[in-house]
Amino acid sequence: MTESAAILLDIEGTTSSIAFVADELFPYAAKHLADFVASNSETVAPILAQVPGDDPVATLLAWIKDDRKETPLKTLQGLIWAQGYAEGMLKGHVYPDTPEALRRWHAAGLPVYIYSSGSIAAQKLIFGHSIVGDLTPLLSGYFDTTTGPKRDSDSYTKIVDALDMAPSAVLFVSDLPAEVDAAREAGLQALLIDRGGQGGDVHSLAEVLP
Structure with missing residues (x-):
């Protein structure tokens, strides 16, 4: 990679x-x-x-x-x-390795973006009101279904164009093989995460370098 x-x-x-x-x-x-x-x-x-x-x-x-x-x-x-x-009725769940990875990448100067089927507003809420506090300062931007379906390679092309980066410079991580395949088809690096440990390329964000 x-x-x-x-x-x-x-x-x-x-x-x-x-x-x-x-x-x-x-x-x-x-x-x-x-x-x-x-x-x-x-x-x-x-x-x-x-x-x-x-x-x-x-x-x-x-x-x-x-x-x-x-x-x-x-x-x-x-x-x-x-x-x-x-109102304090909801707190966004994140895995323990998520804030650790976000801080590691942030310290390394790597911008981190989110691409989810949930709206951008909902994404900001999860990370802004997470169980470990506000993680939004560690994130550089957000993408949702207004960009396109997550299983469509064109969506990933639109994202790298918006970031003004070469596709091969962006690493996408998802737990869904179809999304990983679509990202790879668009030329991105991509890793399949399987937190159950039964397969995938990695089992936690702690394994995603640097």
């Missing part, structure tokens, strides 16, 4: 527990969605306009149940979670 000039990280299963998103964040959004929409009609109006059907709230709840990666859902979830974080 050649020397990297930047790190690009997935969130679920990479920096943070999949269970945190599935068992805490999604249920929290589902529980509070209807009340949030009713109490913030002006804010959510342009979001609901992007949701098909006669009952957008029902559609959004169905999307949560089906784990759909729809941008209006992700945007609304981010707003609901922001309120939960602000």
Whole structure:
């Protein structure tokens, strides 16, 4: 593997527990969605306009149940979670090796970026209100589904173009083989992380150099 000039990280299963998103964040959004929409009609109006059907709230709840990666859902979830974080009801989970790796890369002068299916706002909340405090000073930028699907190589091309870097200078880390394959197809370096230790290229961010 050649020397990297930047790190690009997935969130679920990479920096943070999949269970945190599935068992805490999604249920929290589902529980509070209807009340949030009713109490913030002006804010959510342009979001609901992007949701098909006669009952957008029902559609959004169905999307949560089906784990759909729809941008209006992700945007609304981010707003609901922001309120939960602000009220101290939510704390973003990160694995113990995540802050250690972020500090190591930061000290080495390596910019670290996030690419997740969750909205940029939701990403900032997880790292800004993490269980170990605010980690956002260690991050240089964020990308979400507005850039494109994570299993589409064109999305990674758009990211390296936005960073004004050669694809081979960026190292992407994810727990999903399809995402790793897409990144490699776009010319990025990529590592498959398997925290269960059964396979993958690495088992924790502690193994990702330098």
